[in-house]
Amino acid sequence: MILINRLRTVLAVTAVIVAPSGGTVLAAPSVPAPVSAAAQPTAPITLRYEANRRSMLAAGIDRPDGDFLLFDPxxxxxxxxxxxxxxxxxxxxxxxxxxxxxxxxxxxxxxxxxxxxxxxxxxxxxxxxxxxxxxxxxxxxxxxxxxxxxxxxxxxxxxxxxxxxxxxxxxxxxxxxxxxxxxxxxxxxxxxxxxxxxxxxxxxxxxxxxxxxxxxxxxxxxxxxxxxxxxxxxxxxxxxxxxxxxxxxxxxxxxxxxxxxxxxxxxxxxxxxxxxxxxxxxxxxxxxxxxxxxxx
Missing domain, CATH: 3.40.50.1820 (Alpha/Beta hydrolase fold, catalytic domain)
Known part of the structure; x- marks a missing residue:
């Protein structure tokens, strides 16, 4: 049971890190879908920069060289x-x-x-x-x-x-x-x-x-x-x-x-x-x- 709980935690954290802003996160059925890191104003600055950069690239926005705390197309x-x-x-x-x-x-x-x-x-x-x-x-x-x-x-x-x-x-x-x-x-x-x-x-x-x-x-x-x-x-x-x-x-x-x-x-x-x-x-x-x- 301890091992299963740890695995769930790892899956949730991983999903938060890679989730694009405004996107839908697919999680294991027993794990609540985490909110995108880019949408969390208290998340670490570098994490928000990276998450929004990924979202901008996915949306075809040609500004990935800047630093962004928010992006929602x-x-x-x-x-x-x-x-x-x-x-x-x-x-x-x-x-x-x-x-x-x-x-x-x-x-x-x-x-x-x-x-x-x-x-x-x-x-x-x-x-x-x-x-x-x-x-x-x-x-x-x-x-x-x-x-x-x-x-x-x-x-x-x-x-x-x-x-x-x-x-x-x-x-x-x-x-x-x-x-x-x-x-x-x-x-x-x-x-x-x-x-x-x-x-x-x-x-x-x-x-x-x-x-x-x-x-x-x-x-x-x-x-x-x-x-x-x-x-x-x-x-x-x-x-x-x-x-x-x-x-x-x-x-x-x-x-x-x-x-x-x-x-x-x-x-x-x-x-x-x-x-x-x-x-x-x-x-x-x-x-x-x-x-x-x-x-x-």
């Missing part, structure tokens, strides 16, 4: 790519993108514009905030983003995304408990962070949002977090004309960059639209790099 698709050495990072930034992002344009950018690519933005942020080292940035497309203004005006996708973000951050804390974390949300990504804020662990020391139409609350106190809250909005960003209200299920409340919200406002004077906050050479990227990298 189903539906709109989900992916989380790491820039920098997460295994040694003392500071981790998680970039949460906004509407119209999906797996199909994660690398090339919405509308084929590379500056709108979460992967490109995260890479630029990591380079700008590296400082003396020990800094990693994760482009986290771990939720279904709105694909139009009707979805973007409502909070249901943000609430669902917040639950996924909370789970993802908890996994980071489990594998890198001594690292501090910054969350950066662009556009609808800020709404996701706003809904997650009250349940974030103390390792999250900074929240920065930009191009935000609201975070689902009226002020910083409403976020229920001990993290420092930063906000930036260009005067030429179309978001400035979005009403700061919540009515009949539409809207996300006060603008975080507004004077009554209470956030620490950073410079955005040389940003001329909704999408260039993380472009190299801008004051906003420099400011966000300092926040994300916890630099002086």
């Amino acid at each position: 189903n539906g709109r698709g989900r992916v989380a790519q790491v820039f920098g050495d997460l295994s040694t990072a003392r500071r981790i930034a998680v970039l949460v993108p906004g509407m119209t992002n999906r797996l199909a344009n994660f690398w090339r950018g919405v509308g084929g514009k590379s500056y709108r690519s979460p992967a490109v933005q995260a890479a630029d942020l990591q380079r700008a905030g590296a400082g003396s080292g020990g800094f990693a940035v994760i482009a986290w497309l771990g939720y279904d983003t709105p694909q139009g203004f009707d979805e973007a005006g409502r909070a249901n996708l943000a609430r669902a995304g917040a639950a996924e973000l909370e789970r993802f951050v908890a996994g980071l804390v489990a594998v890198r408990p001594r690292a501090t974390i910054a969350l950066l949300g662009h556009s609808y990504g800020s709404v996701v962070i706003g809904h997650a804020a009250p349940r974030l662990p103390p390792q999250v020391t900074d929240i920065a949002v930009f191009g935000s139409a609201g975070m689902g609350v009226d002020d910083v106190a409403g976020l229920g977090t001990g993290a420092r809250v930063w906000a930036g909005q260009s005067d030429q960003d179309w978001v400035r004309w979005v009403p700061a209200a919540r009515l009949f299920g539409l809207g996300h409340g006060a603008k975080p960059a507004g004077p009554g919200f209470g956030a620490r406002v950073f410079a955005t004077a040389d940003v001329h639209d909704h999408d260039h906050y993380l472009s190299p050479g801008t004051d906003s990227l420099a400011a966000l790099a300092r926040i994300a990298g916890d630099l002086p």
